[in-house]
Amino acid sequence: MATPAAVMLVLGLWGIDRGGMWRDEAVTFQVARRSVPEIWRLLHDVDAVHGLYYLVMHAVLALGPGEVLLRLPSVCGAAAAAALVAALGARLVGPRAGLWAGLLYAITPMVGHYAQEGRSYALVAAGAAGATLLLVRAVDRTPGSGERAGREQAGAAGRRGRGWWAYGAVLGVTCLLHEFAVLLLLAHAVTLALARVARGVWCRWACAAGAVVLALLPMALVSHAQSAQVSWLREPDLDRAQALLRAFAGPTPAVYWTCLALAAPALTRLVGRRGEITCAAVALPLAVVPPVTLMLASRFSPLYVDRYVLYALAGVPLLVAAGADRVAGWPARSRSGSPLLTLAGVLAVAVALAHQLPLLRADRFADHRPDNLAAVSRVAARELRPGDPVLFVPGQTRATALAYPAGFRGMRDVALAAGASASGTLYGTEVDAKILRRRLAALDRVWVVADRYAVQPPRRPRNPLDRLKLSVVTEQFVLREQSARDRVLLRLYVRRTLATDGPVAQAAPPAPRRPGHW
Structure with a gap:
């Protein structure tokens, strides 16, 4: 367990201070620095699904706000997940397979990506791995569930009860960190069905x-009322399913096909003796059931994003390690667990790490995220002057000013009615259309900070007030200057009656992306 955790810590800390947050991280940063009553007020209207995580980060950032501290819990969560995956492999197959599984998990680029993100997904993955390990232990200690249980029955009633309570508690906290972790229950039900466990095990699992x-129901009801937050999601297709499989097994062809080939032998022991939980019976449902369930549910109401099922990735290295261990154990002389075989597996993982190193290195740059709000703020600091009026389109782009206020110091937010903290919202509330028209009518020039999609057809903002902003600006003003950073544009508009003849600023090309994104 210690070796995979150490490797994950090293990879997680490598380049953790990349010099810029993207929009989701910025939300964590600004919400977690509010007071507890302000966070509680916010959760009644938005982001209830992240409520527990915001409270945890409130305590963390109280030590000192900064990007490193913002991401440090995710690094620790990823390291814990790597250790727990190793523990699962060791318990279900053996120490050799456990070591390989933990190392494979630690070097997977998708794991490294979310280990360096100030969101809850790495912590959820650790909780899911811990709950799965507790499930296996609880089943083994329940009477009639296998040979190991038979050896432990004497005087073990208290331990059995504590095992199931621990399983329920860890899984409950994990679901409160992100409610889609509840799909882990379906994966565990499939595991128990494949193991053909006794009725008593089913009863204890059902209670947990x-x-x-x-425990999750109140939050689920509140978050359902806030479902407009994910209205931007689209129904996943076969390409997205294949992309998830590649992210789980390895984004490069060599690693991907090698992992799939090694996982195949593990599936030959999908079902063991009655009451016996095999590695494949744990790993395959864990890797498949949550993503497939969420994708199928998204056919009726789109909910799928790959990061929501990051915790399912743990099943793939378990399958690969179990298959590799089975292949290594087929020669009779290899069944003793030779240290040379263990070392050979570690070296193979090291080769896979070297093969994927360009992807891991590229992911350490801020420009490799969907956007870099620090860079946008630097552009604003260079272009804006104190007192300049600014219009955010849509209102969510105000996240830049909330996360990095230095670049917008002294500016006038034309559409703002009340600030984010004061209004109990993520980005603040905005004035109505009448007041906005009156404020814009008094301006000769205005800076617009806009998402690229919002100002470039065919897509347009959903919010009527955001459409009004664009309508008034394009009708009454003319574009004079433009700077672009990732998906954010910074534009200066001058009133048509004051604009002099000359070329209007052309749309700047998108910022170059570094190659090799997983």
């Missing part, structure tokens, strides 16, 4: 699962 669902 019921407690988890009951």
